[in-house]
Amino acid sequence: MADLHTFVLKGASVLDASGRRSADVLVRDGFVAAVGEGLDAPRVLDAAGCIITPGLVDLNAGLGEPGAEEAETVHSAARAAALGGYTTIVGRADTDPVVDSAASVRELRALAEGAACRVLPSASITVGARGERLTPMAELAALGVRLFADDGVGIHDARLLRRAFEYAAGLGVVICQFAQEPSLAAGGHLHEGPWSARLGIGGIPAEAEEVVVMRDLALARLTGAQLHFRTLSTAASLAMVHSARRRGLPVTAEVAMANLLLVDEDCAGFDPATKFRPPLRSAEDRRALVGRLAAGELDAVVSAHTPHSVQDKEVPFDEAAPGASMLQWTLALGLSELTLGEGGPQANAVGLAELIGALSWKPASILHGTVPAGTALTYGVIESGAAADLAVIDPTATWILDPAAGASRSRTTPFAGRSLRGRVRHTIVGGEPMVLDGVAQR
């Protein structure tokens, strides 16, 4: 009997942070053993015509568990993620209860055992995400927590945020800010603009996000802390982050896939599936976001997967919960809607390397930090010695997005019925095939 822990991916091209080339990939005991032409092993996983990339890394995945197991569990989320090419997802701390203590981090780690991909916990910045006292960040960092965020709420008190930055800076962890000024966003459910005016729905102005970005960049400068912005949605927000980084600030930002694909006008039918947080912005904002992605200037594209039960969306738009089930579809949606397909030219088309980079090695570097010089560890390069976290993508496969056929327990999505091009064929997590020929193995 062949050794199950040794196999070769044959017939594909490899696309990673170092570029693209035709090569087979030999995996042995959890690591990449060799990359090159004509490799062989008793066990062969066919990857003809496919692209092998470093496994996707999601910094922003709502897990549902604990608290909303009807909508999602850690295992169902991980299965959806693996089917979507993710090998690592970072769970948001906005569960019920909030992940804010060593006990809750350990609970999540226990829940994640045996899941179809790596599920890492993040934790809240303040206890209960109530914006009052800091969580025991050092204790949580020692348990492996790297991202801290009061998700969906954000830290409003500038002095508290300053303290969080200062305390976190010494621990080497990342403070993630959800940028939305609550007094400007109050009563809003839609991007403030012509469509919110026409539809008679309270708006959330772009400036509700931008004033927080402005302030927090100043506080990051004051403290020297590493700041990561959650799901930015406006052209001006990204321009500010970009110029701050050019000035040397250690600041990064993520963008949700939904904001790259949809705009406020898509809410015109009052379908609660189109309600997101941050809201779907103007067509100009979307174009600017896609332009940044195409230019390789986005640090991370995230799923912002948000599981909901059906009833959370069977209510009026303003009462509906924001967010959609995204983990399984994010990559395929990006490939279909943003990259240049067979179908001919497309305005603002994103290169494959830019899209995969923003879904894989760029978020990985935010999650893991800069690799210390002289170590063998590398993120985002498929070479001998690298951890075998790989996604094998068939770029030509066409299929229809059917939420009911997804692995997530949550099926709310505005993308149901879309024609997709590009599909994950195999997902290898730590050298183990978790998805084989499009079928989850767990």
Place this chain on the structure above:
Amino acid sequence: MKHLLGVIGQPRAMLEELLQLSDSFAEVNARAIPKVPALRGRTVATLFFEDSTRTRLSFETAAKRLSADTLSFSVSSSSVKKGETLRDTALTLQAMRIDAIVVRHASSGAPWQLARWLDCSVINAGDGWHEHPTQALLDCYTLRRHFGSLDGLRIAIVGDIKHSRVARSDVWAFTALGAEVTLVAPRTLLPPSLEGWPVQVSEDLDRVLGSSDVVYLLRMQRERQHEALVPSLREYTARFGLTRDRAERLADRAVVLHPGPMNRGVEIAPEVADLDRCLVLDQVANGVTVRMAVLYKLLAGSAADPHDAVGDEAWGPIRSGGSDG
């Protein structure tokens, strides 16, 4: 036409058809016994998630004058808070085999969602800040009766446009019928964007007043001063209220409209509300007429002529076809 959800973007022909149909029912309403069997055997339910006795009564009166059966559902906000979704409520009504649902909801868009879930006709009786199509129709009908036509009428809509479903529907209905609309309000009470709206905007009522054929006053809610949208009701009245002084500067033929209920002393001086040129009670009477036309249009057979149906005992229900409104 299966539903009446909104008037934004509706063609002039559709509005004119409903206004012409209203004339037939105005004749019915003038009779000693204002009742015809046009919708006998049909059931119309009013589903109000937000209190509005006037609008509900107007719809129920309209339905009864067409001999339809009426049902009245009051959905208290507490039962929604207990977890019943909008869809649950809709399907409950569906199970009772109702022909039309007249819905009022505090959330913009709720009637559009109901129309997706239900087989029966849905009539929007006001959704959030979004639309109030029968109010727009009755306003158009009132002006048409008074002036003969809306073509070329200069209409000033004054007050809290931002939060007003009446204003949103009226702007599009008035302009579709040929009127020119000027919105008069401080910036805080205007929508965040007027891109694509066929209107002019002014912050100065006194400049607009003399050249207006119609001054349409919106209800000014007291809460707005607590949201810092206006400093005080006193200042609002001083800038945007139709005071006695301002009423004297109206053009001779100018009329005043208000969707009710009026805040006498805030947006309109009590003496002005009682002037002949204030058509508020005409609006109420015409509301019943127009709603009869809407119910008839949606529920009666599309081929039937209302003049035949009126008073014709033998006229029976025919399922209306057509596409969504």
